[in-house]
Amino acid sequence: MAAFLSGCDEAVFATVLEGCGLTKSTLSKSVYALEEVGYLTVRKGRHERLPRTWLSLITEGRTSLARHLDALRQIADQAASRAVTAALCARPGPVAKAAGAGRPPRGRPAAARHR
Structure with missing residues (x-):
């Protein structure tokens, strides 16, 4: 959600919901958590007489997201290295042939064993 919001100044709740493929419950909980730590602002109002909720990732949230992405890049680079x-x-060493590899199974076929 933070990555989605980093691409715009603000977005309507329903747009974030659809764009991130989240449930209303999951998005609401995430919005609450990010708002509590000061990464996100929520603005409520009306557009064409319909209630709307706008979400905006503020500077602290953008900075935190950038640090998180940098840390992930560092982890990925270290793993690749x-x-x-x-x-x-x-x-490369000799490859041991598994016991029975290449031979047909003994006894009746599995389907016939359970009759």
């Missing part, structure tokens, strides 16, 4: 190192250090 480890994978490359592991691949370079891996020594």
Whole structure:
């Protein structure tokens, strides 16, 4: 939801709901939590005589999202680096053939065993 809201100044609750594929309950709980920590503002009003709720990710929320995404990028880069190192250090050894590999199963077929 924060990533969705980071792409605009503010969005209508229903637009965020549809855009993020969340339930009303999940979005409402997330909005409450982010508003409580000071990352999001909620504005209520009317548009064409219909009640509307607008959500806006404020500076603190945008900064927190950017830090979170940077941390995720760092984790992903470290994992990729480890994978490359592991691949370079891996020594192929003889592949042991699994017992019975390549042979047909013994006895009757599984379907026939339960009759």
